[in-house]
Amino acid sequence: xxxxxxxxxxxxxxxLVSGFLTDDLTANPIEFITRQxxxxxxxxxxxxxxxxxxxxxxxxxxxxxxRRLIGLLAFFYATLHxxxxxxxxxxxxxxxxxxxxxxxxxxxxxxxxxxxxxxxALTSTTNTIRRLGRKWQTLHRLAYVAGITGVIHFWWLVKAxxxxxxxxxxxxxxxxxxxxxxxxxxxxxxxx
Ligand code: HEM
Numbered sequence: 001x002x003x004x005x006x007x008x009x010x011x012x013x014x015x016l017v018s019g020f021l022t023d024d025l026t027a028n029p030i031e032f033i034t035r036q037x038x039x040x041x042x043x044x045x046x047x048x049x050x051x052x053x054x055x056x057x058x059x060x061x062x063x064x065x066x067r068r069l070i071g072l073l074a075f076f077y078a079t080l081h082x083x084x085x086x087x088x089x090x091x092x093x094x095x096x097x098x099x100x101x102x103x104x105x106x107x108x109x110x111x112x113x114x115x116x117x118x119x120x121a122l123t124s125t126t127n128t129i130r131r132l133g134r135k136w137q138t139l140h141r142l143a144y145v146a147g148i149t150g151v152i153h154f155w156w157l158v159k160a161x162x163x164x165x166x167x168x169x170x171x172x173x174x175x176x177x178x179x180x181x182x183x184x185x186x187x188x189x190x191x192x
Contacts, residue, residue, distance in 0.1 A: 037081035044074035075121040106156035116146040
């Protein structure tokens with residue numbers, strides 16, 4: 001199962017590499033790579049947040065083993081997205097990058113999203129999970145924050161058609177709703 005998820009999630013990356021090698025990345029390759037990597041980072045981030053609700057709704061417990069892999073793949077695409085921006089879009093020009101982060105709100109929140117993902121990726125080894133115990137769970141709730149800021153980043157950058165960011169927001173809202181409902185049910189004593 002893990003191998004299958006890994007292979008499927010790497011298809012967009014393989015398409016980018018083959019497009020790069022065959023010079024077939026649309027008329028604006030930088031924009032294409034930036035958009036593809038950003039899109040898949042968000043898809044995988046939201047997919048990682050869906051794992052626990054799917055497990056609880058379906059009783060398919062083994063799906064939990066995929067969560068770390070999906071989260072790390074999201075981080076992989078988010079980092080490719082950042083590297084594309086630094087190397088191909090901004091040519092390592094630190095002044096322009098700082099100006100962008102400060103002045104363009106969608107870049108500010110995109111950067112914030114990536115920064116939130118860093119400690120999550122760094123603490124995803126089995127040893128760290130064991131060492132941090134409950135603190136690990138608390139820290140990894142930040143994945144929800146990254147989901148929200150990632151969607152806001154997408155929403156703020158689209159000029160007119162907000163349909164796709166709206167869809168991501170709707171999926172996130174359902175995932176939050178399910179979690180809040182469970183928390184409320186487990187905390188409310190049932191009438192006897
Ligand atoms: C690390 C800092 C980040 C920077 C500097 C950045 C920058 C950008 C830029 C320049 C674009 C293209 C805008 C356009 O074509 O008009 C973009 C698109 C996008 N980014 Fe980011 N981003 C960052 C982080 C993230 C992260 C962490 C995620 C997701 C978790 C993300 C998700 C997206 C999405 C979904 C798109 C739009 C893709 C589409 O058009 O289909 N970005 N980003």
